[in-house]
Amino acid sequence: MASSLETTFSREWLRRGALACALWPLSLVFRGLAAVRRGLYAAGVSRAERLPVPVVVVGNIFIGGTGKTPLTIWLVDALRAAGFSPGVVSRGFGSKDAAPRAVTASSTPAEVGDEPVLIAARTGCPVFVGRVRAAAGQALLAAHPEVNVIVTDDGLQHYALARDVEIVLFDGRGVGNGWTLPAGPLREPPSRKRDFTVVNAPELTPALAAAVAPPGATRAPGAPWQMRLAGDVAERLADRAERVPLAELAQRAGLRVAAAAGIGNPARFFGMLRAAGLQPQELPLPDHHDFRDRPFANIEADIILVTEKDAVKCWQIEELRNDPRIWVVPVSASINPALADQIVEKLRGRTPA
Known part of the structure; x- marks a missing residue:
């Protein structure tokens, strides 16, 4: 039954069919609540904790997977090549323990989640998981004082952790029908501010680029960057x-x-x-x-x-x-190296998103 419901919603979220239209009023409520929550953090009413090193968030607004883990691995390698010592923080989907804990290539997915284990194995950099990402970041820095930049795998909507760079990742599905949950596949509207937009697709058509780009984005860093996955x-x-x-x-x-x-x-x-x-x-x-x-x-x-x-x-x-x-x-991600240059430039300026 769960699989059938998932298939039904996935199909509806790519078009504006009868079910999506019926749920549209609820999506306005969801969108409003998301905007209020983000606004509370932006205004300082809700407190976001800032770590002593820059933080880069790799996330998506399209529900489900868009290729964040390959992008995170690419980014860790790019930061290391630029002279940084990166570490990675993740929620750890399915992790049994909410407290911060270290991840190694030999950790089990039941303990820390599948994606953190893969990141640890592929990059060899320090990886910590925890329900509260700021606490996971603090634990990582305490264990690895050499780390001078943290990449968060997912966590775009986890505003309790202050960030310096936000990267929003899409795939070939673009923004689906353009509506937020439950009428569409988006956690936040496509107009959401961000520093960089990346699209995981074999071909970045003008229509796809226009759909995912925030309003007014005509050139980098606003315009989308293409990511290809190859194996x-x-x-x-x-x-x-x-x-x-x-x-x-x-x-x-x-x-x-x-x-x-x-x-x-x-x-x-x-x-x-x-x-x-x-x-x-x-x-x-x-x-x-x-x-x-x-x-x-x-x-x-x-x-x-x-x-x-x-x-x-x-x-x-x-x-x-x-x-x-x-x-x-x-698989490995392939992206124009100029994106890494712009991310590094922003990190060195440490300008909040």
Whole structure:
């Protein structure tokens, strides 16, 4: 039932159908409450805690996944290349403990969430999770005094943590039908102020750029920047050193390929595989899917391709870890380096968003 409701709303949120129109009055209430809450922090009535180092927030206003984790990894690498020592703070979706705690590549998703584990493994930088992000940031800085900039993975609407740079990420769905919850997919209106706009899409059309850009944005930093996600190899889950190019898999006659994705927008992963020449059987799963329900038990395939985010959870399950069919497709973000230059310039000026 939950899956059916999610499908129904996802479909309605991309158009202004009967259900979306019926919910539109409620969306005005939601939008008003969101504006009041943001205004209270902006006016200083509600207190936002400022950390002693600059804070960059990577988030979205479109509900669900738009590619924040690859963008966070790209940003950490870019900041490190610019001479910073970055750390990452996250809520840690599904984490059992609300208190701040450190994340390592060997942490379990049940303890800290799947995305923080992936970030820690890919970047090697300090990562902390906690329900209160300011407290998580303080704990990170206490444990790693060398850190001089913090990136928050998600948390755009977590105004209790003051920030110096806000990056809003969209994907090819743009702003959907343009309405806020529950009539549309947006947590805040598209006109929301921000420092930088990034669009995760293979092609940034003028129509898409215009839809996601804040009013009056004609050139950087206001105009959207394009982010492309690319992955060209598969790595066996049981031994990530064993790799095979996706193009080679596409040329193997008779090879039965399936693909599973428990991310916010599974179609993005499947589209990347098709672009590599594969025609997999597609298994879209809910974001942060729990793989203990054995979703591959009845899949007839020689190879099952999964995302890195899902691989973090599959590795924790012995049956899946030892399933020779499961291969991981790592992806990396590609963005114009000029965006990193502008973010660094703003950080060095430490101008609040």
